[in-house]
Amino acid sequence: MAVRFRVVLVAVCAAVALGACGSSSKKKEKFAYVEREVEVLYQEASTAMERKRYDDAIELFGEVERQHPYSVWARRAILMKAFAQYRQNDYEEAVTTLDQFIQLHPGNKDAPYAYYLKAMCFYERIRDVGRDQDFTNNAVQALNDVVRRYPESEYARDARLKLDLTFDHLAGKEMYIGRYYLKNGKHIAAINRFKMVVNNYETTNHVAEALYRLVEANLQLGLVEEARASAAVLGANYPGSVWYDDAYNLMRKNGLLEPGSKPKRSAKELRKIEERQRKSEEKRLKDAPAATAIEPPSDDPFDDSIESPTEPTPDGQR
Numbered sequence: 001m002a003v004r005f006r007v008v009l010v011a012v013c014a015a016v017a018l019g020a021c022g023s024s025s026k027k028k029e030k031f032a033y034v035e036r037e038v039e040v041l042y043q044e045a046s047t048a049m050e051r052k053r054y055d056d057a058i059e060l061f062g063e064v065e066r067q068h069p070y071s072v073w074a075r076r077a078i079l080m081k082a083f084a085q086y087r088q089n090d091y092e093e094a095v096t097t098l099d100q101f102i103q104l105h106p107g108n109k110d111a112p113y114a115y116y117l118k119a120m121c122f123y124e125r126i127r128d129v130g131r132d133q134d135f136t137n138n139a140v141q142a143l144n145d146v147v148r149r150y151p152e153s154e155y156a157r158d159a160r161l162k163l164d165l166t167f168d169h170l171a172g173k174e175m176y177i178g179r180y181y182l183k184n185g186k187h188i189a190a191i192n193r194f195k196m197v198v199n200n201y202e203t204t205n206h207v208a209e210a211l212y213r214l215v216e217a218n219l220q221l222g223l224v225e226e227a228r229a230s231a232a233v234l235g236a237n238y239p240g241s242v243w244y245d246d247a248y249n250l251m252r253k254n255g256l257l258e259p260g261s262k263p264k265r266s267a268k269e270l271r272k273i274e275e276r277q278r279k280s281e282e283k284r285l286k287d288a289p290a291a292t293a294i295e296p297p298s299d300d301p302f303d304d305s306i307e308s309p310t311e312p313t314p315d316g317q318r
Helices: 004-031 038-050 054-069 071-089 093-106 109-121 135-147 154-183 187-200 207-221 224-237 242-253 267-287
Strands: none
Touching: 038 054, 038 071, 054 071, 054 187, 071 093, 071 109, 093 109, 093 224, 109 135, 109 154, 135 154, 154 187, 154 207, 187 207, 224 242
């Protein structure tokens, strides 16, 4: 009886295994190598892309490249494959594919887009200021690449807008760390962070607070002249800021006001200033570019003003 039970059990396991193998085989056969005309294969990939079947599109564009590696269709397929990977958030795979395109076709008309999409793969992974900023730093480098290489392109215009937001994010990270140091009595470390914001991110919204924090930190260390210098810069550049009013009150409290210093504003004036700043920040966020990348340019693989539409095969024949 036991022997019979074991035989049945083995048979069941074999059936399950065969079923699993059959399922796996079917999955592998979905994109088995079947040589087809490049136009037909590319059209299938484009249709899958339009229908947002990104897994299928990635596989089919890959087949275009694999079956017809020396055609202009393959060149375009690499770029479209990267876009499909980006669309389903496979950012690392997309970056690898884009690097391949850039290496193989540096002079192609779509190279600016490849650099831009690579930058977006980093930009969309920027984390909050309390976390590691590797993606932010990579985004800055990649966006700068777009602006430096193709300054007149539509991608450069969008990259400049995103750079402003990226710099603001990096400045926010420095402020976050600086406040932490200041709160824990590490004044020199805090001062270095606030100076970095003032010197390296002078176009961001964090500079006024950074100057105030420099006043605060220097006074706590007894460095009066350094505090005066930061307060003077704050007053000259941000006279309508609430941070200037805080600096004024701090200097007055320590008996360090100089003759002619701006008197303290009324509560009503401060509320008006805060309201203006709030509206300005809301407008900035409203006008900020969306995180989604610009769509790829025309997908006509023969629309190429730099490289010849017909590329030579490995043996030099056309």
